[in-house]
Amino acid sequence: MPHDDPDHPHSLLPPDPALRVKALETILTQKGLIDPAALDVIIDTYQHRIGPKNGAQVVARAWSDPAFRAALLDDATAAVSEMGFFGRQGEHIVAVENTPEVHNMVVCTLCSCYPWPLLGVPPAWYKSDAYRARAVREPRKLLSEFGVTLSEGTSVRVWDSTAEVRYLVVPMRPEGTEGLSPEALAELVSRDAMIGTGVAVAP
Amino acid sequence: MTRVHDMGGRFGDGPIDPTDTSYPPRAEPWQTRALALTLAGGATGLWNIDMSRRARESVAPKDYARFSYYEKWLAGLADLLVETGAVSRDELAGLTPPEPGEGASRALQADAVPGVLARGAPATRDSARAPRYAVGDPVLLRRPAANLLVDGGHTRLPAYAAGARGRVVRCHGTHVFPDASAHGLGERPEPLYAVAVAAGELWAAPEHPGDEVVLDLWESYMEPA
Numbered sequence: 001m002p003h004d005d006p007d008h009p010h011s012l013l014p015p016d017p018a019l020r021v022k023a024l025e026t027i028l029t030q031k032g033l034i035d036p037a038a039l040d041v042i043i044d045t046y047q048h049r050i051g052p053k054n055g056a057q058v059v060a061r062a063w064s065d066p067a068f069r070a071a072l073l074d075d076a077t078a079a080v081s082e083m084g085f086f087g088r089q090g091e092h093i094v095a096v097e098n099t100p101e102v103h104n105m106v107v108c109t110l111c112s113c114y115p116w117p118l119l120g121v122p123p124a125w126y127k128s129d130a131y132r133a134r135a136v137r138e139p140r141k142l143l144s145e146f147g148v149t150l151s152e153g154t155s156v157r158v159w160d161s162t163a164e165v166r167y168l169v170v171p172m173r174p175e176g177t178e179g180l181s182p183e184a185l186a187e188l189v190s191r192d193a194m195i196g197t198g199v200a201v202a203p
Numbered sequence: 204m205t206r207v208h209d210m211g212g213r214f215g216d217g218p219i220d221p222t223d224t225s226y227p228p229r230a231e232p233w234q235t236r237a238l239a240l241t242l243a244g245g246a247t248g249l250w251n252i253d254m255s256r257r258a259r260e261s262v263a264p265k266d267y268a269r270f271s272y273y274e275k276w277l278a279g280l281a282d283l284l285v286e287t288g289a290v291s292r293d294e295l296a297g298l299t300p301p302e303p304g305e306g307a308s309r310a311l312q313a314d315a316v317p318g319v320l321a322r323g324a325p326a327t328r329d330s331a332r333a334p335r336y337a338v339g340d341p342v343l344l345r346r347p348a349a350n351l352l353v354d355g356g357h358t359r360l361p362a363y364a365a366g367a368r369g370r371v372v373r374c375h376g377t378h379v380f381p382d383a384s385a386h387g388l389g390e391r392p393e394p395l396y397a398v399a400v401a402a403g404e405l406w407a408a409p410e411h412p413g414d415e416v417v418l419d420l421w422e423s424y425m426e427p428a
Contacts, residue, residue: 109211155413163419164326
């Protein structure tokens with residue numbers, strides 16, 4: 001049943017957010033529902049171990065290895081799992097490839113769904129009201145604010161992540177990068193390019 | 204009508220602020236702590252991900268608008284703790300000391316974190332139910348966008364797409380149905396589809412005739428077109 005009581009329990013907590021976290025952590029620790037040391041490990045995981053470098057490795061490999069590219073587009077969950085990139089908020093991955101005809105871009109208008117095992121914690125702007133509200137209605141205007149201009153011949157396909165499927169945009173490989181190793185190519189793949197609010201650029 | 208979180212297509216939000224304050228060193232310590240606390244709270248298994256989304260979007264519209272991102276998470280966490288009986292209102296308010304509860308054995312331990320994060324929680328379910336639609340099929344999305352099981356309840360059909368005509372572009376298999384799962388009504392898995400809708404079907408002034416929006420939608424959100 002929806003809880004539309006204006007007196008939500010959360011209003012019982014202190015007004016300052018930092019004190020609110022502290023109060024909740026203290027209560028949950030005393031009740032034995034959390035281990036504070038586990039929080040430290042979670043923070044460390046998303047600060048140091050899981051981030052957009054993972055996704056960049058996937059894209060660089062897709063650019064370099066036609067068999068992997070085909071496998072990624074066919075079943076991305078299996079393809080990225082094989083590289084060790086499976087986990088929370090990345091249980092069902094779909095890779096969508098940019099072409100001269102179609103530019104893909106990802107949003108979650110209802111909350112902030114994002115492929116954590118590949119890109120880490122979403123950037124603040126991805127979770128903002130402005131991005132959530134505007135990405136579906138005016139993606140080109142929004143892209144221009146990121147410095148991206150598409151040609152008239154390119155259609156935009158905006159993926160609204162309304163379920164547990166998480167989308168990875170495979171940007172177009174920049175021209176003039178033929179001789180680069182996968183490691184060097186990965187350096188060209190920004191987080192924004194894998195959300196679709198950026199493009200990959202040659203060094 | 205849906206709720207305050209359903210903002211796709213809304214006017215008036217202004218330009219994007221590209222500053223990323225989501226993680227250290229730019230995030231404030233309480234923000235990363237709020238993220239970790241929410242994940243550890245979810246790991247107790249006292250609620251599921253659909254319930255946690257439902258809790259966040261059920262805060263009053265005025266709170267949703269004034270809360271920063273992780274303040275919404277904290278509000279949802281506090282409300283779920285009370286709703287599930289894990290914490291009492293008096294304990295939350297600091298009026299009585301917290302008593303260790305029966306959930307104590309559920310706490311996520313530090314050494315288990317990597318395994319829990321790496322395993323995730325897949326939403327797909329085995330099903331004997333044959334999908335009604337195939338790639339290429341035209342569909343009409345339900346209108347209004349609403350939970351048919353619980354009035355005012357959680358749904359993942361955004362209001363901007365309600366009543367729109369689209370076509371199936373991917374079949375994702377059978378997934379837990381959030382409209383039921385968010386309210387403790389069981390998983391009731393349904394086939395899930397990616398449905399492409401032309402921008403001109405959604406907006407009065409589409410930017411480009413070739414643009415489209417793709418949404419992931421459960422079978423009961425649509426009918427044949």
